[in-house]
Structures are given as C-alpha cells and as structure tokens.
Amino acid sequence: MNPFAYTRAYGVDTALNEKTERAHYIGGGTNLIDLMKENVMHSQLLIDVNHLPFHEIEETESGGLLLGAMMTNAETAYHPLIEERYPLLAKAILAGASPQLRNMATNGGNLMQRTRCYYFYDTATPCNKREPGSGCSAINGYNRIHAILGTSSECIATHPSDMCVALAALDATVHVSGRNGDRTIAFNDFHRLPEMHPEKDNTLESDELITGIELPEKGFKDHFTYIKIRDRQSYAFALVSVAAALELDGDTITDARIALGGVAHKPWRDQGAESLLKGKKATEENFEQVAETILANAQGYGHNTFKIELAKRAIIRALSEATENVHLS
Amino acid sequence: MSLVIDTEPRTGVSSTSSITLKINGSEKRISIAPWTTLLDALREHLDMTGTKKGCDHGQCGACTVLVNGKRINSCLTLAVMQEGNEIQTIEGLSKGNELHPLQEAFIEHDAFQCGYCTPGQICSAVGLMNEGKAHNASEIRELMSGNLCRCGAYTNIVDAIEEVINKEGRNA
Numbered sequence: 001m002n003p004f005a006y007t008r009a010y011g012v013d014t015a016l017n018e019k020t021e022r023a024h025y026i027g028g029g030t031n032l033i034d035l036m037k038e039n040v041m042h043s044q045l046l047i048d049v050n051h052l053p054f055h056e057i058e059e060t061e062s063g064g065l066l067l068g069a070m071m072t073n074a075e076t077a078y079h080p081l082i083e084e085r086y087p088l089l090a091k092a093i094l095a096g097a098s099p100q101l102r103n104m105a106t107n108g109g110n111l112m113q114r115t116r117c118y119y120f121y122d123t124a125t126p127c128n129k130r131e132p133g134s135g136c137s138a139i140n141g142y143n144r145i146h147a148i149l150g151t152s153s154e155c156i157a158t159h160p161s162d163m164c165v166a167l168a169a170l171d172a173t174v175h176v177s178g179r180n181g182d183r184t185i186a187f188n189d190f191h192r193l194p195e196m197h198p199e200k201d202n203t204l205e206s207d208e209l210i211t212g213i214e215l216p217e218k219g220f221k222d223h224f225t226y227i228k229i230r231d232r233q234s235y236a237f238a239l240v241s242v243a244a245a246l247e248l249d250g251d252t253i254t255d256a257r258i259a260l261g262g263v264a265h266k267p268w269r270d271q272g273a274e275s276l277l278k279g280k281k282a283t284e285e286n287f288e289q290v291a292e293t294i295l296a297n298a299q300g301y302g303h304n305t306f307k308i309e310l311a312k313r314a315i316i317r318a319l320s321e322a323t324e325n326v327h328l329s
Numbered sequence: 330m331s332l333v334i335d336t337e338p339r340t341g342v343s344s345t346s347s348i349t350l351k352i353n354g355s356e357k358r359i360s361i362a363p364w365t366t367l368l369d370a371l372r373e374h375l376d377m378t379g380t381k382k383g384c385d386h387g388q389c390g391a392c393t394v395l396v397n398g399k400r401i402n403s404c405l406t407l408a409v410m411q412e413g414n415e416i417q418t419i420e421g422l423s424k425g426n427e428l429h430p431l432q433e434a435f436i437e438h439d440a441f442q443c444g445y446c447t448p449g450q451i452c453s454a455v456g457l458m459n460e461g462k463a464h465n466a467s468e469i470r471e472l473m474s475g476n477l478c479r480c481g482a483y484t485n486i487v488d489a490i491e492e493v494i495n496k497e498g499r500n501a
Contacts, residue, residue: 003344006363006409030405033366034386046363048410074399078462098475099460100453101387103399104406234474 001036008048012209016179018047019207025049027070027106030097031113039123040130041114050106054211057081063217066175069108069210073163074099076107086215088224088245091327092166095228098235108210111164111174111190114201115157115265116237117146128154129198136198144303145239148311149264149295155198156301159191159266160237166226167213168267169243169259175212178205184214191266198265220245220257225321227314228261238262240311244318246282251323253277253286258294258319263311270294282323284316291315348412352377353421363409368392370408371418379419379448383477390476393449393456394418400456402475419448422455430496431455434489442480450476454490458497466491 009015015025023045026032035041054068057079065085067076076082077093097105105113119125119137126135138146138156146156164187172187191202204210223246230236241261247254256277260268273293280286291312298308321327345360350370359374368385371377371394380403383391387402394403395417422429431454434440441447453476463469469487478486 001364003362004364005344006407026407026410028405029407029410030387030402033405033407036364037385046407050410074460078460098390099456099472100390100393100400100402100475101405103456104401234471 001033002039002042004036004043005045006048007045008051010051012052012177012211015047015049015052015209016177016207018045019209020045021206023047025108025209027109028072028101028104029109030101030105031109035114035121038121040121049108049209052211054108060214064215067107067213067215069175069212070106072103073097073105073107073110074102077102085219085221086166086170087221088219088226088243089163089166089170089215091224091226092162092241092243095226095238095241096162107163107213110161111167111202111210111213112204113159113161116160117157118142120157129157129194129201132197132199139301142303143301145237145262146301146304147264148298148300148304148307149260149268150193150266151264151299151301152194152196152198154196155194155265157194157198157265158262159201159264160262161267162226162228162238162241162261164191165241165243165259165261165267167215168269169245169257170219171216171257173214173216174210175214176204176208177211178208182211187267188269194265201265218247218255220247220322223248223322223325225318225325225327227318227321229310229314240307240314242311242314242318243267244315244322246277246319246322248282248323251282253280253282256290256319258290258315260294260311260315263298263307268294282319284320287316287319288312290319346409348409350375350408350411350416351414352416353418354415359408361408363407365408366404367394367406367408367411367416368403371403374408377418377420380452381445381448383446383449388477389446389449390453391446391449393452393476395452395456395459398456398459400453400459417452417455419452422451429455430493431458431490434493435486438485438489438492439482440485440489441478441482446476446478446480450478450486454493457490458494463490463494469494 054070125137174185228241243259245257381391383389387405392403
C-alpha cells in the first residue's frame, strides 16, 4: 500500500469537504484495501465514513424501504424487513462473498466495488480501466470470466456484485449527497457500460457519497429467485447469475424482471425483452423466447463464449423456479 | 467534527499516530501508521501471533477475528478504523486453562493437520454461533466457506462445530 492519511468523518459535510480526486471514502474496505495492497488503487487520504448516521432501514412514504449506505451486507440480508419483503435481495447478498466479508462490506461499498478482471489486478499488464489508453489485455487474452453483453473495444470487464443484480431487478434508487446537494440516481443509471471510458465504473461525481439505497414497494416476494452459477458452490464470483422476479395472475405474467450478473460491466437489464412476457403464460416456451431476446446481441471472446448459452439456460431455469417459487440453488 | 490522524500530503515518509485498541478485554496503546491493517497491528506491533496471515487478501480466512462479536477478516481492515471496538482474537477465547468449547471440540475431532488455519477457523466458528444461522452440517459448510484449510480437514472441522452447536442448542 502507498502511504496515506486517514480521517474519520462524523458528519456528511465533513466527509464531502475532505473529498478530493485523490481521496477515497472507506466503508468496509474489503475491496479498496485489497486493491491498494495490489497497487491498483492509490489514495492520498482515506475518509472513514462508518460513523455517519446511515446504519438503519427506514420505511419510506411510498411504501418501500430506505437502506442505510453504511449498514453491512450481512445486517441487510438478515434484517426481518428484507427477509419478509425483499427475499430476492437477501438471497442475492447471501450468494456473495463469505460471512466475514459480508460482516464488513457496506451497502454503499457493494455498489462501488471494482471488477475482478485478472488484468485489472495485474499491474504488469495493460488495462484501460486501471490505466486509460494502455489497452485491454482481456479481449485477446484469457477471458473466461469476462463480459458478453454491452462490451466495447476498450473493456470487457464485468461488475462483480450479486447484491446489485437484485437491486437492478427491484428498480432500486441510489441516494447520494454531494457538495451541490442531494440527488437520487435510478439503479439502472448508476453503473455504466465501458464505451470509451472504462475507467469510470459509475455515474457518481467524484465528490459524491452514497447515503442510502431505496427499494420501491414491490418486492416480488411470492415469485422470485436468484441463481448464481460459479466454479465452486460457495465463495466464488458468478460466471452467470440471474435475478428473476415475476408477478402472476393465475398462470399469466403481469410483471417480469430479469437482471443478469457476470455478463456485463453493469447488472444487465433488458426491459424490452421483459415486456415480451407481460400478459403471456408462464411457460418454458415463453421463457425461451425472452432468453433468446436478451442474449440476441451477445458476443463471446473465446474463453467466455460458453456464457451465452449458459445465460439463456440460467434465465429459463430462474423464471421457472420463480414461477413455482422453489429455490433449488 | 472529524478526528484527523494525519493530513500531511504523502511523500513516502511514514507517519505514525498513537491509538488505543480494546483486545480481549484489555486496552492496548500502540503507535502505528494509518495503513497498518488490524492483522499487522496484532502480529507485528502487539506480538499476538495467534491470528495468522494466510493470503492477506481476504480469501483464506486465516486472519479471522471477532469485532463486537462479529467475525471479520483482519487483513482487510485498518487498525485505526477499529478504535473503540471490542476485538477478540484466538488468544482471548479460553478462560485461563479452560478451553472454549470449540477449542475442545477441534482437539477431540482432530479438526486440523498443520494447524495454520485453525485460529481463523475457530474464531469464524465462534462468529457463526453468535449469528445463529447454521443448524446442520450443510449450513455449517456454507457459512464456513470463508475459511480455507489447505490440509483438507473440512470433514472434521464441520463435525467439531456441529457437535458444539448441537450441545449449546440443548443447553439453551
């Protein structure tokens, strides 16, 4: 790690005032400290935001919940209101990392975690995300864990979070504070695609701080699942994951949400494809059609080409399990 | 209000500050740089080498300690961030010569070979029991997945933890 200074913020204003381009907020530190040890990230100043008053879950006026940004992933997943009303979110969080890491990692930090692309971590190789303009080593390199959707000529990294896949499916909103005031960001607009600037993971401004994550009322608790396919059964990142949530009237689908993890630079939603299911019967044939549509523009890079078929099958299985509300994985 | 430990622009010169950590019930004052992890503070500054450094990247769990009763990877947190918290390490589990039930069970079940991952496994198991989410062998395996054992003593580790969970359950 490079030497740095440390300060503890007890108020949002202090945190915002201390923030510069070369300073970072630290929550759990599970990803940031690791990246600093690897010399991938460098900081002049770490601003400890764990003492800010965002450790609770509040009910919102619109019938949803506001999750404090500094709550840990474990506190969130095991919170009675999340278990009861948003079991999809609980299931996704518990599919990620290890109990120790979930006890440390904060909700805000989960959104801010960086890709686990091997080349991003390996400072001996070019990487446009780590060092803009240096090139992408993954496109023609070993790319088994890389993206198949929304990639660019500059970057094929994936976003590693499980929690964020569920938040995308649930249409969450990110609450942030900055020196120019507070604002909210729709979850789908929070993370971005790499395009020509893979160094930017998300649309947060450099001075902004995540203070909360809002869940709308609809929790899809009766028909949901989170399927995570990975190289070992626990404590591994997703090759492909699917958050599926359905609203059914008998066997007719009235609302459908499908978000994919492990396949793109952000949790992948295709609302056009989802709308194909509305008013249709919950049948495997209809699920196949939506899976084909979502993956229609997928592109494999060699080692990761298997993910295209894997994602289709995972979508079909997730929608079938959500329909029956059985959770096999 | 903010507590500024060190705001000088960094020039590579190490800068230390004095902090107090509450470890196994006693207060320890140490002078450390902000970039010292809790793991390094324990091992290098306090000579508490029971907590092990395996991967130093949060992947193996050998460095697991309890903070306010919750298990964490001490390699991924800074010592300065843990001021004011109750830190418990493997050294603080026994009461004098009386071992913690999990320590007893690990011996009884021969739940290790080389023993390097054992302090982390046991602290993690204490955290697991505090959480109360594991009720059978399968749940124990899933919720102990953050602790790797290179010798592959998993079967006996799960048996040891399951025995203690079952016993405590009956006593409760």
